[in-house]
Amino acid sequence: MGAHDDTLSRRTYLKTTGAAAAVGLGGLTGYLDAQSNTLEVQHWWTGGDGGRAISVLFEGFKQKYPDIKVNENPVAGGAGQNLHTVIKKRVLNNNPPSTWQDWPGQNLTPYTDAGVLKDIEQSVWNQGNMKSAYLEGPKRVAQPAGNYVTVPLNIHRLNNLFYNVEVVERAGVDPTSFSKPSDLLNAMRKVENNTDAAGMAHQTQSPWSTLQLWETELLARHGQQAYDQFVNGNVGAVESQVKDALEAVKGYRQYFNDDAGSVDWTQANSKIINGGAAFIHQGDWAAGMYRGQDGFEYEQHWNQVTYPGTDGMYSLVIDSFPFPKNNPSPDATTKFLRYVGSVDGQRRFNPKKGSIPPRTDVPRDAFGPFLRSQMDDFQNSRAQPPSTAHGLAVAPEQLTNVEGAISTFNSTWNVQRTFSQLQRAFQ
Ligand code: GAL
Numbered sequence: 405m406g407a408h409d410d411t412l413s414r415r416t417y418l419k420t421t422g423a424a425a426a427v428g429l430g431g432l433t434g435y436l437d438a439q440s441n442t443l444e445v446q447h448w449w450t451g452g453d454g455g456r457a458i459s460v461l462f463e464g465f466k467q468k469y470p471d472i473k474v475n476e477n478p479v480a481g482g483a484g485q486n487l488h489t490v491i492k493k494r495v496l497n498n499n500p501p502s503t504w505q506d507w508p509g510q511n512l513t514p515y516t517d518a519g520v521l522k523d524i525e526q527s528v529w530n531q532g533n534m535k536s537a538y539l540e541g542p543k544r545v546a547q548p549a550g551n552y553v554t555v556p557l558n559i560h561r562l563n564n565l566f567y568n569v570e571v572v573e574r575a576g577v578d579p580t581s582f583s584k585p586s587d588l589l590n591a592m593r594k595v596e597n598n599t600d601a602a603g604m605a606h607q608t609q610s611p612w613s614t615l616q617l618w619e620t621e622l623l624a625r626h627g628q629q630a631y632d633q634f635v636n637g638n639v640g641a642v643e644s645q646v647k648d649a650l651e652a653v654k655g656y657r658q659y660f661n662d663d664a665g666s667v668d669w670t671q672a673n674s675k676i677i678n679g680g681a682a683f684i685h686q687g688d689w690a691a692g693m694y695r696g697q698d699g700f701e702y703e704q705h706w707n708q709v710t711y712p713g714t715d716g717m718y719s720l721v722i723d724s725f726p727f728p729k730n731n732p733s734p735d736a737t738t739k740f741l742r743y744v745g746s747v748d749g750q751r752r753f754n755p756k757k758g759s760i761p762p763r764t765d766v767p768r769d770a771f772g773p774f775l776r777s778q779m780d781d782f783q784n785s786r787a788q789p790p791s792t793a794h795g796l797a798v799a800p801e802q803l804t805n806v807e808g809a810i811s812t813f814n815s816t817w818n819v820q821r822t823f824s825q826l827q828r829a830f831q
Contacts (some may be wrong), residue, residue: 436467439732445725446487474828477501482669505628505724511803520728538556558723558759562794563761565579567684574599575597582709585624595659602681604681607667611814619651619792634792677694697757718782718788720788720796
């Protein structure tokens with residue numbers, strides 16, 4: 405099942421959420437009196453996918469507010485493949501949790517269109533120096549409809565190539581010398597000729613990993629202009645570029661692990677840890693998983709280079725926590741969102757998650773050498789393209805359609821068919 409496998413049309417969805425919001429307003433008097441001291445937070449960070457990072461965030465919050473009970477209600481599944489559906493239903497039923505993990509930007513527009521998110525400029529963003537401490541990009545995506553409705557917690561980079569140092573050495577390849585995608589292809593060939601490892605750890609069970617690989621290939625081969633045309637829905641204008649990037653991904657397929665169709669991304673990433681594969685393209689949440697692994701050290705056992713061909717780019721993925729109207733615990737939620745936006749919250753969470761903070765005043769020494777080098781790359785980047793697979797650049801309805809096209813690709817590897825479906829995704 406895909407992440408957004410439901411048949412609600414955008415119009416029905418908006419109508420229903422609008423109606424739900426109106427009902428919520430009617431019931432307002434009751435819930436204000438009876439507001440709960442239990443904060444229910446839904447997220448998809450379990451196990452190797454950020455489990456430790458969200459735990460230390462909650463610990464810090466509970467130390468500050470011992471009276472608030474936290475009801476953590478995770479729904480596992482990379483890139484929110486299962487949580488998105490749960491949240492959408494709960495919002496439709498006018499029964500949202502206190503807050504939840506969600507991507508800001510275009511991803512939130514169905515909720516802002518339906519008017520179900522609260523303006524938190526006064527209650528959260530104007531507290532202390534929060535607004536001035538935030539970077540511009542994350543601040544902008546926190547206002548998908550022009551006002552503040554959510555709080556970004558982290559900044560992830562998508563255009564990474566991670567690798568197992570020992571495997572690439574045995575294969576006789578040097579990833580620091582790569583400058584274009586074909587260098588990666590040649591290296592994978594050598595890995596498979598010279599070692600028992602797979603060239604590339606990957607998962608095709610759920611479409612998002614192939615989608616993010618493809619969007620990175622598009623950037624690497626044809627630059628941000630072509631990418632922008634795509635996310636703006638002008639797919640026909642970049643037909644040859646879109647197809648070229650699909651062909652490239654198709655070329656990598658023979659180097660995927662044999663079980664790519666039946667593993668999730670953390671299982672695929674384990675192959676980098678245990679030497680079963682040489683390379684993986686992933687967001688730097690993959691590094692959060694390495695950091696939790698005893699005896700698997702940065703530079704000695706694993707390393708990272710900017711995805712070949714995307715030098716100077718820092719493709720963005722951001723997680724945030726929105727404030728829904730009809731909130732079961734408005735006071736506790738306000739406190740939690742202020743904490744998500746605080747130095748302490750971001751200092752605890754980001755080093756373990758493998759992300760960098762959206763605040764500029766979080767001490768650098770809380771971070772290890774890998775994330776410090778990501779911070780430098782971010783500072784020096786000339787472009788920060790927002791991710792498609794992770795909802796920053798496209799609204800959920802289009803993303804569902806794009807994921808549908810990539811599911812077709814994962815099972816047929818038919819470039820023409822996938823292209824036609826990608827084109828229809830925006831119509
Ligand atoms: C992204 C999310 C990351 C990470 C990843 C894998 O969408 O922003 O925090 O969890 O998915 O699930």
